Amino acid sequence: MVPAKPLASAKRMENLRRNWYKFSRNRMSILGLFTVLLVTFLAVFAPLVAPHPEHASAFVDFANASRPPSLEYPFGTDVIGRDILSRIFFGFRFSLGMGVIVLSLVVPPGVVLGLVAGYNQGTWLDTVIMRITDIFLAVPSLVLALAICSVLTPNLFNAMLAVSLMWWPWYARLVYGLASTLRNEFFVASAETIGASKFHILFREILPNCISPIFTKMSLDMGWVIIIGSALSFVGLGVQPPRPGLGTMVSDGSRYLPEQWWISIFPSLAIVLVVLGFNLLGDGLRDMFAAEEA
Amino acid sequence: MMTDLLTATGLKKHFVIGQSGILKPKPITVKAVDGVSFAVREGETFGLVGESGSGKSTVAYTIIGMYQPTEGNITFRGQSLFQGDKKRSSAVKKEIQIVFQDPGSSLNPRRTVKQIVELPLQIHQPEKDPLPKIVRLLEMVELPPDYVHKYPQMLGGGEKQMVAIARALATNPSFVILDEPTSALDVSIQAKIINLLIRLQEDFHLSYLFITHDLSLMRNVASRVAIMYLGKICEIAEAAEFFRNPYHPYTQMLLSSIPVVSAAEEELKPKKITSRGEIPSPVNVPSGCSFHPRCPEKMDLCSMEDPLMVEVEEGHTVRCHLFSPEQGGL
């Protein structure tokens, strides 16, 4: 008698519930998760939830310029009269978008290279891949990003490109360490002696055992990418005005400190909120996965 | 007349693990297996016994194809398993399988039982729906069908090992290497698995190479036994003879220190020989007969020359100067 498929999903539900139990024991992790979900919600539904969605694009209202926080403009307005709160919601789009796109560009090649190098540890393939990785790691990352951005047209796309170029080696390193240890496990030897293809061994045997650290790192990296993206925007090499990138907003308002403090401070706090949220989430994921291995 | 299914002749496997000295670097070699010859007949259980560092697992890994021999050869059904650079054929891969020592790490914790057992089928005998075959394999090892969706962490040690056995049997092998299959398990679970293995052997006419350091266990599973020390075989005999009439001092020493549970067994042990000293590492193998530093019967010749394998009785061979013809031992 062959068991029906539903048993598999029943087991997965059980696993999910167990993982949630482990995750939810830490208040900070829940806070992180909530923050990330909140920011995502605000970013996705910005046109619907922002009080003044039209302020996110080209818009001027000098009559209401530089107003301090009030009921109508909870975070105040900037020098052109745009509502800061609404712009922050749209700003989250750039931040999250940048994080997602950079990680999507960076993680697959980094992971694949790490797997290949780790599995072939000790051979020329390992040496070539890891030395290239080392070269990229040796260049100071922010400087590299600045250099690339100043050579190319300063815009968000190029900023993401620059960040991606310096980010992939970390994933290669991470996965290299994991893969080179895992390749000595008996289940890999078993797959080899059975005659499994290299593709199978790398992606179906070794990679699934690397997923936990990769996801944890991705979550923590979101925070970093957002900070670097904001930094690039702050110096004018990322999101260009009038678009509401968070770093750009901080830069715009920096001239008017400390009297019109709300123009810079609120976007800064927004950056802190997003980054902190991802960090706490990442910590929680790491603890959850660690408990699982115990 | 049983035919030899698998033979090893003069098998050596050395590993170079580094270099010593800076000016004139000498390679440091681990002589894990250093000249091993034996044959496993069809349908029998051939036991390989030894302590850590003896090389027994390395022999297993070489047979299964994880290592290439440094010297010597292994033939299966008369054909050499190592033909230059040619990879092993799929047909041979199907016939020779292995169950590894540590069930905890021989099953991928991120794959389900179904995926684990399915792999050899996917590669060698792909079918549209392998599930019925997988369930049948689980039934053969007395595991219920709903285990297909479980992950290894949900199974006990014995159950994991049963999955490993099911996986090994998936391609209908004729020769299965069992490398310490029950060392990590409790005694009652060990009993269950050993009896299962014996039944499977009868049902499917399997030949086993059974590796363990547990001599009492070996007494109950093997039809012939070989004992290894630092990469070489010291003695081979039929099981009952091996335990009743051990010739080699190392065999006697090991047999005398087995912990047993009854007075009847106590009677069967050779007189107690206290083992002296540590087991040397395979990097620094003593000269001549590698056992001489610990041997209570050591003679001068033993530190100078390595003895050859000699037949002392029918089907019983020993490698020890005490019994070599020149010494007039027998």
Add this chain to the structure above:
Amino acid sequence: MSVGPLLDIKDLYVHFHVFGGTLKVLDGVNFTVYSGEKVGLVGETGCGKTTTMKAVLRVLPMPPARIPGGEIYFKGRDILKMGAEELGRVRGEGISMVFQDPTAALNPVFTIGQQLGAVVRYSLAGGKRISRKEIHQRAVVALKEVALPDAERLLKNYPFQLSGGMRQRVCIAMAVAGSRELIVADEPGTSLDVSIQDQILRLLRRLVEEKNTSVILITHTLGVVREIADRVYVMYAGKMVEVATTEELFSRPLHPYTLGLMKAVPKLTGGGIADGIPGRIPDYLDPPGGCRFHPRCDRAMGVCRREKPWFYRVSDDHEVACFLYREGGKGK
């Protein structure tokens, strides 16, 4: 003058709170060790033997774990009620544990001398300050006591430079360094070869004889216990099921579980191995009522399902927790 027991565990219960409920691991453990004796504790994986010993040393992680009942008396004082200072002295001079895997028990980045020295320093009473020289001397003495050659050189070595057997002996030296009264050895030779295990066991026996140290030997290997122990406890699913002198237990095993274990051990006499005990160890989240072994017992009776058996005295040196041996029970 009669000497009371050195260690006396009375009715110990230990529960663990986990996802899914409470694991009721220890279910009223009773265990006694006298001075100068070697007691074997035999049980299979998951029976609670390590949990029991960790409770004695109070090294159980006290969130998930809880001790809802029982006492652990060491020289008449309840360990569970001790304050930090007294507990420190018990751990320092009274009881020590030698763990199963000597490689994991030794810190790879410190030399043997540093680790052994640390034990010597912390285990002396009243935090007396002793000189480096004296620590060194005591360390050398400790190594000599466990028959490790070339002690001076060994102290400078790191654990990876030693073989498994030597590492285990270093762990025993660390256990003995502070004039121990009780050593708990958890599977002391299991990861080692038979000949080396043999040496380790003889070492333990010698230590007991020379220093009147008591030893609790935890193992799942019956043969080892027969070689070295004076008395043996058999444990199953969080309870002791049988206790007897070694000779009694091996010539007359009584509890159905003990019998099952004895039958399942491969014998040097050959003849195949009897099938193991059917079934699995119970789920501690929802253990069987009555005698925890009854679902797997081929002689289970009605009462076994309903009530928990006491230790019934079969002779002066043999007690069994099984209704078969109750007064008027079928076992007699």
